[in-house]
Amino acid sequence: MPTRSRPIYTDPDKRKSLDDLASLVADGAVIAVGGGLSSREPMALLRAILRRSITGLTVVGSAHGIDIDLLSAGGALTRSSESYVGFEQDFGMAPNYRRALESGAVKAEDSCCYTLVQQLRAAIQGLPFMPMRSVRGTSFPSLHPEYRKMVCPFTGEELLLVPAIEPDVALIHAQYGDARGNLVIQGPPVADLLFAKASRMVLATIEEIVPTSRLGELRGIHIPYFYVTAVSEVPMGAHPTACYPFYAYDRPHTELYYDAARKGADTFCAEYLDIFVHGAADHADYLAQIGGKATRARLASWSGGLEAWKQLYRDGAMA
Numbered sequence: 001m002p003t004r005s006r007p008i009y010t011d012p013d014k015r016k017s018l019d020d021l022a023s024l025v026a027d028g029a030v031i032a033v034g035g036g037l038s039s040r041e042p043m044a045l046l047r048a049i050l051r052r053s054i055t056g057l058t059v060v061g062s063a064h065g066i067d068i069d070l071l072s073a074g075g076a077l078t079r080s081s082e083s084y085v086g087f088e089q090d091f092g093m094a095p096n097y098r099r100a101l102e103s104g105a106v107k108a109e110d111s112c113c114y115t116l117v118q119q120l121r122a123a124i125q126g127l128p129f130m131p132m133r134s135v136r137g138t139s140f141p142s143l144h145p146e147y148r149k150m151v152c153p154f155t156g157e158e159l160l161l162v163p164a165i166e167p168d169v170a171l172i173h174a175q176y177g178d179a180r181g182n183l184v185i186q187g188p189p190v191a192d193l194l195f196a197k198a199s200r201m202v203l204a205t206i207e208e209i210v211p212t213s214r215l216g217e218l219r220g221i222h223i224p225y226f227y228v229t230a231v232s233e234v235p236m237g238a239h240p241t242a243c244y245p246f247y248a249y250d251r252p253h254t255e256l257y258y259d260a261a262r263k264g265a266d267t268f269c270a271e272y273l274d275i276f277v278h279g280a281a282d283h284a285d286y287l288a289q290i291g292g293k294a295t296r297a298r299l300a301s302w303s304g305g306l307e308a309w310k311q312l313y314r315d316g317a318m319a
Helices: 020-023 043-051 066-073 095-103 113-124 190-199 249-262 265-277 281-289 293-304 307-319
Strands: 029-031 057-064 077-085 128-132 148-151 158-163 169-177 181-186 201-209 221-224 230-233
Touching: 020 043, 020 201, 020 221, 020 230, 043 066, 043 169, 043 201, 043 265, 043 281, 057 113, 066 077, 066 095, 066 249, 066 265, 077 095, 077 113, 095 265, 113 128, 113 158, 113 190, 169 190, 169 307, 181 230, 201 307, 249 265, 249 307, 265 281, 281 293, 293 307
Parallel strands: 029 057, 029 169, 057 077, 169 201, 201 230
Antiparallel strands: 128 158, 148 158, 169 181, 181 221
16 A cells, blocks of 8 residues: 655755666665656666666566566566566567566566556555456456455446555656756656656656756656656666657667577677676766767767658668
């Protein structure tokens, strides 16, 4: 049951280093990872968490890909309450995630997107549960003995009750923010706004920290400062996922990742983790390893128009 005792964060300057943000994630925490599939996932923060050898995490979320797959390969996860993890937008199954589930290293507690939404809404409103219809007739209730059924006293309809989820930490990557912790997310917000409201702590990496006065001029989803615990300015912090308008999805790097993952855990460790995670001292080192300014310029070329975006993807597919 949610306690709704989460603090209100009012520090006038919440800027910290990326490693300081990662240090706030404790072993065994329930984490909510923002973004989705191949867009705006907090990849730099996840790599920093892996470098700290944090373990025993439970992850909750909707549709994800390389982010949860990477946490699985790095040994950080124990449980997964995701609705989907894969590279369906391009490559297929999530190899590291699948191995972790099949070996028992990670316990799957599959859910669906709307179940998560209702559970977060319950936490936000200080309620122990929310009713829903959408998973009736599926096998989801058999995976979750904590779900309950009830007959609606007004309609006589049988409803499913799902308990509140109050994550310990939400990990979010936003395009813009200020030193106080106000955030602006452009493009699909996925579940990030719900995560921010329901979680006890919110750690945000930001492409560009700007003056507060500028935030009001920006379109997008605005997350108020009092939800946000700490922020860090991390340009290209979502790489290799996209963070429009700054950069597109890096298909060649994702293909490199996926090819290494398909070869098995040992190969993935040698060809990816040891190079781009544990082999990178910090985010600046990671950026240097992926090609630095040249890679950023290549991924920013999408903004030339639709044909430029298509060509960027085609070039990646032929690389």
